[in-house]
Amino acid sequence: KQEVTQIPAALSVPEGENLVLNCSFTDSAIYNLQWFRQDPGKGLTSLLLIQSSQREQTSGRLNASLDKSSGRSTLYIAASQPGDSATYLCAVRPPFNQAGTALIFGKGTTLSVSS
Amino acid sequence: EADIYQTPRYLVIGTGKKITLECSQTMGHDKMYWYQQDPGMELHLIHYSYGVNSTEKGDLSSESTVSRIRTEHFPLTLESARPSHTSQYLCASMGQGTEAFFGQGTRLTVV
Numbered sequence: 772k773q774e775v776t777q778i779p780a781a782l783s784v785p786e787g788e789n790l791v792l793n794c795s796f797t798d799s800a801i802y803n804l805q806w807f808r809q810d811p812g813k814g815l816t817s818l819l820l821i822q823s824s825q826r827e828q829t830s831g832r833l834n835a836s837l838d839k840s841s842g843r844s845t846l847y848i849a850a851s852q853p854g855d856s857a858t859y860l861c862a863v864r865p866p867f868n869q870a871g872t873a874l875i876f877g878k879g880t881t882l883s884v885s886s
Numbered sequence: 887e888a889d890i891y892q893t894p895r896y897l898v899i900g901t902g903k904k905i906t907l908e909c910s911q912t913m914g915h916d917k918m919y920w921y922q923q924d925p926g927m928e929l930h931l932i933h934y935s936y937g938v939n940s941t942e943k944g945d946l947s948s949e950s951t952v953s954r955i956r957t958e959h960f961p962l963t964l965e966s967a968r969p970s971h972t973s974q975y976l977c978a979s980m981g982q983g984t985e986a987f988f989g990q991g992t993r994l995t996v997v
Contacts (some may be wrong), residue, residue, distance in 0.1 A: 790971040794903050803983060809986070812974070812991075812992040812993060813977055813990060813991060814892075814979075814988045814989050814991040815976065815988040816988075817986065817987060817988075820984075820985045860929075862986070864986075869898060872917070872934070873919050873931045873934050873944065874919075874986055875981075876928050876929045876977075877928065879928070
């Protein structure tokens with residue numbers, strides 16, 4: 772059964788730091804991997820989607836990498852800002868032709884950026 | 887921009903009441919999902935649908951039921967709410983080979 776782990780569970784940094792959030796998954800047979808942001812009491816906002824054939828995706832100050840063979844993904848946030856404070860969730864999608872292709876989530880990393 | 891909507895955003899209701907949480911999307915996605923999330927905890931899949939008249943239970947056992955009569959609409963119903971149903975419910979949709987999009991969630995409190 773696929774399991775997703777995110778390390779660290781919580782992270783506090785001063786404004787301006789570059790930081791890396793880690794995600795690992797136990798079964799390398801995935802269709803894609805998606806990073807989300809969740810603000811307290813809100814829904815999820817999609818940040819980056821990496822297909823299984825891709826190595827990385829970039830959007831603004833965010834860069835996500837994928838090493839499917841080792842079951843790892845990282846989310847790199849450059850020049851962090853207080854507005855980046857949120858919980859970041861990693862989710863993997865099983866192969867397309869499997870029953871139940873819902874996303875499987877990690878528990879998230881809660882980021883706090885102080886000014 | 888994601889076009890998936892959940893109503894209500896917040897709901898406080900008494901024990902024993904019947905409630906329906908609404909979820910609608912305008913992206914024409916076939917796949918839709920309901921997740922349950924307790925405060926500070928991970929998301930757990932409770933229901934999913936691959937299209938009209940298709941519904942399945944997820945990994946987490948739930949006393950709720952769902953229906954999918956129209957592609958764009960995937961409501962979740964609790965016939966008799968209990969305090970143990972207090973949680974946040976998140977609806978999502980996914981197109982073929984594309985991103986998953988989530989609604990803003992419904993925070994349910996049963997008193």
